[in-house]
Amino acid sequence: MRKSALILLIAFMSWLIVAGAAFARQSAPLDTGKVVASLVSSHDSIAPGGTFHIALRTQLDEHWHTYWKNPGDSGEPVHIEWSLPEGISPGPIIWPLPKPVPTGPIINYGFEGAPLFTTAFTVSETAKLGDVITLTADFYYLVCYDVCIPESGQLNLPISIGPSSIDDDWNAQINEALSASPKTGAVKGGVENKDGALTLSFTNLPEGDFSKAYFFPFDQGVLGHSEPQRITLADQGLKLETKADFLWEKDVPKSLGGVLTYEKEGVYSGTEVTMLVGEVLSIGAPAVAAKPLAKVSGASLFTAIIGALVGGLILNLMPCVFPVISIKALSIAKSAHGERAAIKREAWFYTSGVIAMFLLLTLILLSLKAGGSEIGWGFQLQSPKVVAGLALLLFVIGLNLLGAFEFGSGLQNTGASLTQKSGAAGSFFTGALAVVVATPCTAPMMAGAVGYALAAPALITLAVFMALAIGFALPFLLIAYVPSLLCKLPKPGLWMARFKEILAFPMFAAAIWLVWVLSLQAGEHGVLVILCAMLAASLAIWLFKLSGGLSRTLGVLAVIAALALPLTLSANTNASADAAAKLDAMVWSQARVDELLAQGRPVFVDFTAAWCVTCKINEKTVLYKAKTQKLFEDTNTAFLVADWTNKDDVIAAELAKYGRAGVPLYLVYSPNFQEFVRPAVLPQILTYNVIIEALAGS
Amino acid sequence: MSYARKLFAASAVLSLCIAAPAFAKIETGSTVSDMTVTDSNGAVHNLSDFAGKKLILEWTNADCPYVKKHYTTDNMQKTQRLATADGDTVWLSIISSAPGKQGFVDGAKANQLTEIRAAAPTAVILDSEGTAGRAFAAKTTPHMFILDESQTLVYQGAIDDNRSANPADVAGAKNYVLATLEDLEAGRTVVDAETSPYGCSVKYGL
Numbered sequence A: 001m002r003k004s005a006l007i008l009l010i011a012f013m014s015w016l017i018v019a020g021a022a023f024a025r026q027s028a029p030l031d032t033g034k035v036v037a038s039l040v041s042s043h044d045s046i047a048p049g050g051t052f053h054i055a056l057r058t059q060l061d062e063h064w065h066t067y068w069k070n071p072g073d074s075g076e077p078v079h080i081e082w083s084l085p086e087g088i089s090p091g092p093i094i095w096p097l098p099k100p101v102p103t104g105p106i107i108n109y110g111f112e113g114a115p116l117f118t119t120a121f122t123v124s125e126t127a128k129l130g131d132v133i134t135l136t137a138d139f140y141y142l143v144c145y146d147v148c149i150p151e152s153g154q155l156n157l158p159i160s161i162g163p164s165s166i167d168d169d170w171n172a173q174i175n176e177a178l179s180a181s182p183k184t185g186a187v188k189g190g191v192e193n194k195d196g197a198l199t200l201s202f203t204n205l206p207e208g209d210f211s212k213a214y215f216f217p218f219d220q221g222v223l224g225h226s227e228p229q230r231i232t233l234a235d236q237g238l239k240l241e242t243k244a245d246f247l248w249e250k251d252v253p254k255s256l257g258g259v260l261t262y263e264k265e266g267v268y269s270g271t272e273v274t275m276l277v278g279e280v281l282s283i284g285a286p287a288v289a290a291k292p293l294a295k296v297s298g299a300s301l302f303t304a305i306i307g308a309l310v311g312g313l314i315l316n317l318m319p320c321v322f323p324v325i326s327i328k329a330l331s332i333a334k335s336a337h338g339e340r341a342a343i344k345r346e347a348w349f350y351t352s353g354v355i356a357m358f359l360l361l362t363l364i365l366l367s368l369k370a371g372g373s374e375i376g377w378g379f380q381l382q383s384p385k386v387v388a389g390l391a392l393l394l395f396v397i398g399l400n401l402l403g404a405f406e407f408g409s410g411l412q413n414t415g416a417s418l419t420q421k422s423g424a425a426g427s428f429f430t431g432a433l434a435v436v437v438a439t440p441c442t443a444p445m446m447a448g449a450v451g452y453a454l455a456a457p458a459l460i461t462l463a464v465f466m467a468l469a470i471g472f473a474l475p476f477l478l479i480a481y482v483p484s485l486l487c488k489l490p491k492p493g494l495w496m497a498r499f500k501e502i503l504a505f506p507m508f509a510a511a512i513w514l515v516w517v518l519s520l521q522a523g524e525h526g527v528l529v530i531l532c533a534m535l536a537a538s539l540a541i542w543l544f545k546l547s548g549g550l551s552r553t554l555g556v557l558a559v560i561a562a563l564a565l566p567l568t569l570s571a572n573t574n575a576s577a578d579a580a581a582k583l584d585a586m587v588w589s590q591a592r593v594d595e596l597l598a599q600g601r602p603v604f605v606d607f608t609a610a611w612c613v614t615c616k617i618n619e620k621t622v623l624y625k626a627k628t629q630k631l632f633e634d635t636n637t638a639f640l641v642a643d644w645t646n647k648d649d650v651i652a653a654e655l656a657k658y659g660r661a662g663v664p665l666y667l668v669y670s671p672n673f674q675e676f677v678r679p680a681v682l683p684q685i686l687t688y689n690v691i692i693e694a695l696a697g698s
Numbered sequence B: 001m002s003y004a005r006k007l008f009a010a011s012a013v014l015s016l017c018i019a020a021p022a023f024a025k026i027e028t029g030s031t032v033s034d035m036t037v038t039d040s041n042g043a044v045h046n047l048s049d050f051a052g053k054k055l056i057l058e059w060t061n062a063d064c065p066y067v068k069k070h071y072t073t074d075n076m077q078k079t080q081r082l083a084t085a086d087g088d089t090v091w092l093s094i095i096s097s098a099p100g101k102q103g104f105v106d107g108a109k110a111n112q113l114t115e116i117r118a119a120a121p122t123a124v125i126l127d128s129e130g131t132a133g134r135a136f137a138a139k140t141t142p143h144m145f146i147l148d149e150s151q152t153l154v155y156q157g158a159i160d161d162n163r164s165a166n167p168a169d170v171a172g173a174k175n176y177v178l179a180t181l182e183d184l185e186a187g188r189t190v191v192d193a194e195t196s197p198y199g200c201s202v203k204y205g206l
Helices: A002-022 A168-181 A296-314 A324-338 A340-370 A384-402 A415-420 A424-441 A444-455 A458-479 A483-488 A495-502 A506-547 A550-569 A573-582 A592-599 A613-623 A626-634 A649-657 A687-696 B003-019 B065-072 B073-086 B106-118 B130-135 B174-187
Strands: A035-043 A043-046 A053-060 A066-072 A078-083 A088-094 A100-105 A107-113 A116-123 A130-145 A148-161 A188-194 A197-203 A209-217 A230-234 A236-241 A255-264 A266-275 A601-608 A638-644 A665-669 A681-682 B036-038 B044-045 B054-059 B088-097 B123-126 B143-147 B153-157
Touching: A035 A148, A035 A168, A053 A130, A053 A148, A066 A130, A066 A573, A066 B123, A078 A116, A088 A340, A148 B065, A209 A230, A209 A236, A230 A495, A230 A649, A255 A626, A296 A444, A296 A458, A324 A444, A324 A458, A340 A424, A340 A458, A340 A665, A384 A424, A384 A495, A384 A601, A444 A458, A495 A506, A592 A601, A592 A638, A601 A613, A601 A649, A626 A638, A626 A687, A638 A649, A665 A687, A665 B065, A681 A687, B036 B123, B054 B174, B065 B073, B073 B088, B073 B174, B106 B123, B143 B174, B153 B174
Parallel strands: A043 A148, A188 A266, A601 A638, B054 B088, B088 B123
Antiparallel strands: A035 A053, A053 A116, A066 A107, A078 A130, A088 A116, A100 A107, A130 A148, A188 A197, A197 A236, A209 A255, A230 A236, A255 A266, A601 A665, A665 A681, B036 B044, B054 B143, B143 B153
């Protein structure tokens, strides 16, 4: 047993020796301390006039790093000096792609792992076949972890002149390193310095994800290496804003070079860019989420459509939608024991009502977007007029459900009466009404799909919203077409009248909530106006019940008053700021975030709106709980609120940066430079643990 | 104190306030004062105490190869002696290494280092919390800062123009500190008012 193991070992070792001598074009490795260095060649032998590559391969100890040609705030670049025989000339070092290496507040540009520093060599045409030439590299690098150690050495590699013969192993590795190293591409760049504020603009970007783009200048003094680079993505390029360094106080060259890094199919990549000094390139309109835009592939479109379908289905269960739908379900239940064809017809009219309303909203949304507005889903509720109108509508539906009035001929066109009517128009309007009351309740899982849809071309937006509509209408279609479901609906009876009355209360509850939203949007004046409108509406209902021409006339006047009052409302922006102040939170702005980060504090940003139910649930169950507030206090985390209750282009643009078309959005910024001030995006359903983890990560 | 001087002083304090919490450099040409530091003998200085004199700040870490390069060749000591020879120039060597990090020393060890290396700073400042280092955004050891008599920052950057750790490279390099002092002496604008510092990173605590 032992003997055979020994024989095996000897056999293996002798194979290693033979293999090493016969194949590997690699110098003996040299351990310089923290690094094991060797020279590797793409060719075993090279023909006269041929070109080949030799790389200095450096295997760094874990955590240790060496430096790029611009080492950043400290450090020193890797240095190689070649001693070569006559007739062979070297090119410059082909640098690997650098990474930012943070040490406390200092940012360096360098490498970890086993970077290859490759040089191309050309052999002269007159080189003699059969000769063996020796290339000698004197190299030096500073290698740092918590401390820095300068290390150096000398390595030799002989290459024979003869028929060109590639070394398979090393050639592959060198080619891999060459293809990963940044090259000049089609990207155009400009850089402008305005009183120390530096704007770098890039266009003609290759395909990829630039949401974490970073620019490494070739030269020192161009920009503050430890300053964050703030990204703005646009449809024709991107902009990086950072601080200028000392180079701008002297004669500035006409152009400046560097490497712009991004992600290409999840792989860290970079391209060399030359920036024209003094130019700001036009990067087009701020992209509503350039990230999803870059990924309009079949797969993500499919996901978005399925997400929208499921989201639409779930919308049916939302507290403000459920009563409206229940009434419709009841009316179907009534006819369930009637004619099947009629049920199918009603279901289809209901579906067309849903689709028509979604279509209308989508078209308004698209036209506003085309007009350059920063807009997202839920935009309907950013207008106090719409919120007041909805509150009024829910109040009247509630009164109707309670049996306060039966519709007379004069009120035939009011939605609530139609929802109870059987027949085409009734079903159609129920569908439309259901969509209107559903809009505040954007289900969380829909957010991604809607965000995607808004960033995508118009046709895709339309497709996703139609999927949402179909998902929303699906329960009724199922009832109509699956007979077994139909049989499960309860038989009509006296209980239906009671059930109808009970449903009035969720309606009133929803109305109260909308009045509260209105109080944040339009202040106490808004509350007064909506309550007066409700008074006018109930007065109108009473007047219509009386007979006589005068009361009829007064009734019409009261209806006009009820409808006109909400239209007088306009947004009071101070109201939302006051709301934030009440919650002992600071109002969000990018400048505030930067300022707090500069003070070394982590920052939590809550993008919210009064009309966003998910936001309110998160705030009530997690964010404003004493435990969470104490966590923020203990970690010295600043809590900022970006309130989107009213229309706000700056907040909409910020949401778009994270591929969102609406709230909620939760961001955690770390004061350290680990992430280059790219915040962590938390899930839309918050838990205490999620926040703990996010803060621990900062 | 004239109104202009007052305004100047106020702006100096202001510039420090802005610079202190962030890791942002102080712009060359702005005034710096009102910063309290403690030296290796426990004496407390305020930078404004040195108004009327030229002030040179040298960030250092005795174990950093780049610092060693300038001390084993007597380059830094020679610069210290030349700079302070006129009696109107104060040289502070500042150690911002945090406890447990490379280069951290107590007062006794700091004085011993000065003696062994025959260094000639006016005082050695112990800044283990990194307050002064962060205020000036000192990045490397060495990293040099020069203030003129009116406490205006006239130079920040490297000790010389040969960015290596190799002691053999000291000879023939352009010494930016001596060049700046010559410019000041001659009443000229400082030619290289800002250069890239080079060396090890300052070993700040987190």
